[in-house]
Amino acid sequence: MIKLYNVQSDITSGFSTFLKSSIPNLRKTQLNFLPSLMLGMINSESCASSDIAKSLNDELKWAQFDSVVKRINRFWSNKLFNGKSFFNSFIISILDNFKSKHSNNKIHITFDHMFSHDNYTIFMFSMRIGTQGIPIYFDCFKGSKDNDAFKIDTILKGINAIDELFKNRGFDLIFLADRWFNSTDILQHIDSLGHTYCIRLKGNLKVYKDGVCLNAKKLKHRKYHAVVHKDVFITDNKFKTNIVYSNSLDTSSPWIIATNKDLDHTILNYSYRFGSIEFVFKNQKSNGFNLGKISNMSIHSFTNMYSVLCVCVTYLTILGTDFSKNSNCYKNIKLTTHKIYIINGKRIKKRVMSLFNTGLTLFKIAFNSFNYIRLPLTFKLYDI
Numbered sequence: 001m002i003k004l005y006n007v008q009s010d011i012t013s014g015f016s017t018f019l020k021s022s023i024p025n026l027r028k029t030q031l032n033f034l035p036s037l038m039l040g041m042i043n044s045e046s047c048a049s050s051d052i053a054k055s056l057n058d059e060l061k062w063a064q065f066d067s068v069v070k071r072i073n074r075f076w077s078n079k080l081f082n083g084k085s086f087f088n089s090f091i092i093s094i095l096d097n098f099k100s101k102h103s104n105n106k107i108h109i110t111f112d113h114m115f116s117h118d119n120y121t122i123f124m125f126s127m128r129i130g131t132q133g134i135p136i137y138f139d140c141f142k143g144s145k146d147n148d149a150f151k152i153d154t155i156l157k158g159i160n161a162i163d164e165l166f167k168n169r170g171f172d173l174i175f176l177a178d179r180w181f182n183s184t185d186i187l188q189h190i191d192s193l194g195h196t197y198c199i200r201l202k203g204n205l206k207v208y209k210d211g212v213c214l215n216a217k218k219l220k221h222r223k224y225h226a227v228v229h230k231d232v233f234i235t236d237n238k239f240k241t242n243i244v245y246s247n248s249l250d251t252s253s254p255w256i257i258a259t260n261k262d263l264d265h266t267i268l269n270y271s272y273r274f275g276s277i278e279f280v281f282k283n284q285k286s287n288g289f290n291l292g293k294i295s296n297m298s299i300h301s302f303t304n305m306y307s308v309l310c311v312c313v314t315y316l317t318i319l320g321t322d323f324s325k326n327s328n329c330y331k332n333i334k335l336t337t338h339k340i341y342i343i344n345g346k347r348i349k350k351r352v353m354s355l356f357n358t359g360l361t362l363f364k365i366a367f368n369s370f371n372y373i374r375l376p377l378t379f380k381l382y383d384i
């Protein structure tokens with residue numbers, strides 16, 4: 001008799017065990033259905049209810065297709081399920097077992113907005129893992145022009161949530177953000193909490209140095225070398241900070257970065273911004289779960305759905321890190337995740353498959369496989 005490994009019941013049982021132990025406040029009805037939703041999202045690579053329903057074979061054995069779609073939609077709209085609270089508990093359980101690879105315990109936190117067409121706006125914080133990241137906090141807003149999504153209070157609320165999330169964990173947080181977040185209120189708040197910020201400034205921002213007022217882009221700089229400007233004042237508020245000006249071959253426009261600490265590593269720290277959050281957004285949209293398909297959900301339903309989507313993205317990234325960290329356990333799986341390039345006479349190893357895509361590919365190969373393939377369901381996150 002031919003045996004199938006990693007069948008739907010195996011995976012949902014593993015998800016259920018993790019959720020039950022990590023998020024004890026889940027209602028029984030939620031615990032019974034959430035694992036199927038997670039599997040359906042991953043297997044269908046979609047967050048649309050109809051796509052999820054098509055991939056839930058065990059569910060369809062006992063109900064009509066339309067009934068499964070309605071059940072999924074009822075779950076999203078259920079007032080007794082709080083997606084943000086659920087995801088926060090999930091992230092706490094992930095961080096409880098996380099160990100930083102680096103002895104300095106630095107953690108890069110990136111925040112930015114994402115638009116799902118004109119339907120929704122998401123304000124997210126991500127944590128860097130390797131050259132990409134996982135979502136750790138979010139707020140959802142209806143449409144693309146909700147002023148609440150861009151208010152300073154919303155941003156500071158998120159920063160406070162991250163501060164609380166990492167409190168007493170012994171990590172050194174470094175906040176990264178693009179030029180649209182160069183408000184002195186944000187810089188001052190991060191500094192007051194004892195964390196590091198590396199936030200890009202707009203070129204026309206007012207800078208006061210040696211009693212002279214000039215635009216940030218007019219600060220002294222050198223071609224292809226970073227120039228450090230210590231203890232300058234920015235904006236009419238005369239907020240004191242440091243600025244590192246970098247004009248590199250790798251950037252289309254200069255990086256003018258405000259920071260309060262570790263001037264020697266400012267450029268390196270900021271270089272992690274793009275991969276650590278833009279890849280998360282891409283994985284949720286065109287590269288993974290087709291978030292753009294969702295257009296007519298209430299904000300409550302969308303937030304609940306998005307929380308489960310973030311869990312799925314995190315799981316697949318965790319699976320990718322497990323493949324990289326425990327490669328000896330996957331000797332029967334051949335995935336080209338890195339390639340060797342000759343650059344200036346040196347052999348350089350570069351990743352060509354992201355952690356997320358590694359996890360997704362591995363999951364697809366392992367699901368309903370005739371050969372045993374390791375598929376951990378413990379959600380243990382490794383630093384890469």
